[in-house]
Amino acid sequence: MKITLFMQLVLLALILLFNGCSEKLVRVMPYEKEHFADPKMSLSPLAERAEHEGHIFLIREASAGGDSAYQGGCGCR
Amino acid sequence: MKTLLLFLALGLTLNAGISEGDKAPNFTLKTLDGKNSHTLQSLKGDVVLVNLWASWCKGCKKEMPEFFELQKSYKKGFKIVTVSVDDTATKSQKFLNSVEKKTGIKTPFITLHDAKKSVAKSYHCAAMPSSYLIDKNGVIKQIIVGSLDASDIKQLKVEINKLK
Numbered sequence: 001m002k003i004t005l006f007m008q009l010v011l012l013a014l015i016l017l018f019n020g021c022s023e024k025l026v027r028v029m030p031y032e033k034e035h036f037a038d039p040k041m042s043l044s045p046l047a048e049r050a051e052h053e054g055h056i057f058l059i060r061e062a063s064a065g066g067d068s069a070y071q072g073g074c075g076c077r
Numbered sequence: 078m079k080t081l082l083l084f085l086a087l088g089l090t091l092n093a094g095i096s097e098g099d100k101a102p103n104f105t106l107k108t109l110d111g112k113n114s115h116t117l118q119s120l121k122g123d124v125v126l127v128n129l130w131a132s133w134c135k136g137c138k139k140e141m142p143e144f145f146e147l148q149k150s151y152k153k154g155f156k157i158v159t160v161s162v163d164d165t166a167t168k169s170q171k172f173l174n175s176v177e178k179k180t181g182i183k184t185p186f187i188t189l190h191d192a193k194k195s196v197a198k199s200y201h202c203a204a205m206p207s208s209y210l211i212d213k214n215g216v217i218k219q220i221i222v223g224s225l226d227a228s229d230i231k232q233l234k235v236e237i238n239k240l241k
Binding site: 029030031032033034037038 | 129131133134162163164194197198202203204205
């Protein structure tokens with residue numbers, strides 16, 4: 001297949017385009033994580049409250065366990 | 078043309094990082110209070126430890142008191158330059174003030190502010206905190222990724238003494 005000048009230019013444009021998706025541009029760099037490190041960005045910003053809510057959830061659902069490596073979640077503990 | 082495109086693609090894709098043995102990229106930054114500015118070049122002749130940190134980074138906070146002690150143990154020939162990548166300098170200053178209170182030592186090193194993260198970019202900072210031990214000739218001798226504890230500081234002192 002003969003590669004025309006137009007195709008070469010398209011290829012060049014594609015290379016430039018996809019380099020825009022390079023890791024350095026897309027990834028949040030370690031030094032740019034100020035807002036991610038904010039406590040309010042945490043899934044459970046209030047650790048004590050999260051523990052309490054977890055406890056209530058277990059009672060409400062009438063099940064216990066399954067949230068650690070050594071309990072099966074059968075509700076027998 | 079094919080070769081040209083191949084080289085162009087390679088050139089654009091490969092992002093050469095910084096490594097030990099490379100010349101330390103120079104920088105000019107203002108101090109946290111914004112009153113003075115410092116360049117890395119002006120510290121040539123001294124062994125320098127450039128530390129990239131932020132007040133939101135737990136590891137940075139952990140190692141900072143160690144740096145206070147480290148700088149205090151060297152009066153000549155070794156300088157620590159801490160570069161804060163916080164968005165605002167007041168956060169960094171507030172944290173340093175708390176370390177001053179805790180250790181009872183007045184900040185003994187150069188504290189610079191880099192809101193644009195230009196130093197972190199030019200040093201290809203891979204994690205926070207990162208430290209770069211630079212010899213008298215401005216060559217990077219050691220790249221330390223992550224926070225340092227007391228035993229790491231002991232080892233670092235051996236390296237510093239070798240370079241002095």
